[in-house]
Amino acid sequence: MVSSVSEIEDLCKPHNQSIKNMADYLNVLRKTFTEGVNSGMVAVKIALAYKRILKFENVSKEKAEEVFSLILNNSPVNSEDLKALQDYLVHRILDLVDEFDLPVQIHTGLHAGNGNIITNSKPTHLANLFMEYPDIDFILFHGGYPYGGELGTLAKNFPNVYIDMCWTYVISPSYSERYLHEWIETVPANKIMAFGGDYSFVEAVYAHSIMARQIIAKVLIAKVTDRYLTEQEAIDIAKMILRENAIQVFNLYGKTDLFDNVEVLKKQGSIHDWWEIHKTDKGFIRSWKVIGTFDFGTGLDNAYPPENEIKFDKSYPGKGGLIKWETENTSTSGYLNLISTFSKRNADINPRSEGIAYAYTEVISPDARKVKITLGSNDGAKMWINNKTVYNKHAGRNAVADQEILTVKFKKGKNRILVKIENLGASWGLYLRIIDPENELKIKKFEDSF
Structure with a gap:
């Protein structure tokens, strides 16, 4: 991670490119990342806990550029500013990870060697990243020693957090046994990886694997003896x-789906029909105009200017000052992550607090017709199509694609869709999907014009 001119130069040497500013550096970073993917890279590892706290805040581009310029000019940079630049760059790396659909491994817990600050590596420092990047699988190393309870809570509460027990059995066999017992009880079994050698020579990897298998067998035998599990389980x-x-998390044998063999999803009926929609990424609105954050006020009942006019060139009073419409594009998952959206825009405003945002799109229909739309939101949402309210539900919930299936009316030509999303705290986002089996509808891409 960048802390000196030499580190900048080391990244750029293979590309024979001089670095004049941070934009040049990010361009080389993308090239290097792409080369790694093309060479078979299956994950990205972050080991910064050895050098600093694992708290990566959202930092403005302007602040990061200012610090980067100081480093390029060999000017003094204090630790606070250096952390700000690194925080910014970690977010840009995670943007690439998200784009290329890779998992991230992060060192948490005990450090090798002496003199490190253990509290720097608490896994709970990473919670904001789990919310900002819900499509990235985060694999937290070393059983989080000594923070096993916190790690288990994170893996239980966040669908994209996984436990990796590499090195854990060598650190402490009793800790490994104790927390594997607890994690089997509290964390989905598909989110635990119970062994990783963490050594560079095969003899130590083999010895470690023997220790791991002995402890895993001991724990599972106890679970069967206590009738918590059957022998087959x-x-x-x-x-x-x-x-x-x-194999699943690192996509070692190609993409597979754990639900392909679930019998209830194969039987004809409403659940099967829902699954046929849900299992694909087809039809998601991926290009939006977004504005926020407005004060929560009375929530969905509190009307703000976008409900009366859609004018992309206008600004309105919001949290922290004037706000305006911005273009946002989602990943293939279709999730419009409002935490990430507003964190990038104004680092001084906490998007995980209560607030209101609006998302707007347009769909061209060749004729007047009824259309199925699915919606998932965190938290509640209100939706208008051509100024008519078609959905209005206040709810405290996690966003899941296809939470609601609606039948709505489209007119011939341009159909204007406005969604208002409330945030009651923590995660915040939206899924919206248009069911269009014949591909007759044209969804607006805001970099294009009709």
């Missing part, structure tokens, strides 16, 4: 945590 979990989970 214990065998299945052993296969998952020692092999199958890693």
